[in-house]
Amino acid sequence: QQQVKQSPQSLIVQKGGIPIINCAYENTAFDYFPWYQQFPGKGPALLIAIRPDVSEKKEGRFTISFNKSAKQFSLHIMDSQPGDSATYFCAALSGNTPLVFGKGTRLSVIA
Amino acid sequence: DSGVTQTPKHLITATGQRVTLRCSPRSGDLSVYWYQQSLDQGLQFLIQYYNGEERAKGNILERFSAQQFPDLHSELNLSSLELGDSALYFCASSFENYGYTFGSGTRLTVV
Numbered sequence: 022q023q024q025v026k027q028s029p030q031s032l033i034v035q036k037g038g039i040p041i042i043n044c045a046y047e048n049t050a051f052d053y054f055p056w057y058q059q060f061p062g063k064g065p066a067l068l069i070a071i072r073p074d075v076s077e078k079k080e081g082r083f084t085i086s087f088n089k090s091a092k093q094f095s096l097h098i099m100d101s102q103p104g105d106s107a108t109y110f111c112a113a114l115s116g117n118t119p120l121v122f123g124k125g126t127r128l129s130v131i132a
Numbered sequence: 133d134s135g136v137t138q139t140p141k142h143l144i145t146a147t148g149q150r151v152t153l154r155c156s157p158r159s160g161d162l163s164v165y166w167y168q169q170s171l172d173q174g175l176q177f178l179i180q181y182y183n184g185e186e187r188a189k190g191n192i193l194e195r196f197s198a199q200q201f202p203d204l205h206s207e208l209n210l211s212s213l214e215l216g217d218s219a220l221y222f223c224a225s226s227f228e229n230y231g232y233t234f235g236s237g238t239r240l241t242v243v
Binding site for chain 2: 053064066070116119120121123
């Protein structure tokens, strides 16, 4: 079964807009929630990650919001640029278990 | 360059054949993970090795096997290939269980 559910599958925003990608999980043992960015022909690259003891983390234009009680977390991209057009994956893991990924969101930022 | 090296980048082979994918982890990383990426299934975890030993197993078919050698490089062997095995295969490495670094992948096409 899908341990991390991601939505939407695809997203189109205007340059300068704030795309939001959402993920939900069931396993309360998860203790690390990263987001990966993947460009065509490349491997996923770690963008930003959060632990469940904080509700928000910002790195540059990227922000993760985390809601532990709802078992949901989301990625916000401020002032989005065409160069942000990529596929974004949320993921989760606990202890020594490997990363499990959402199915990905294809983001297109149009000028 | 992420520091994780995967070869070959592309592979085209016929059904029923066997192929070997190779991964060299980032210097200092002890864990190697293999993932399969297809259009409809996202990134699926196959198997993890830690310092030469199998650590975790995911949705890996019996026709697939892997190993990690004393120099920590890893090989993923795919045999009796079927059309449905066509996918991107990614290797990732990590020192601890957090902060995976992915290679650029091997695109396998089975014809």
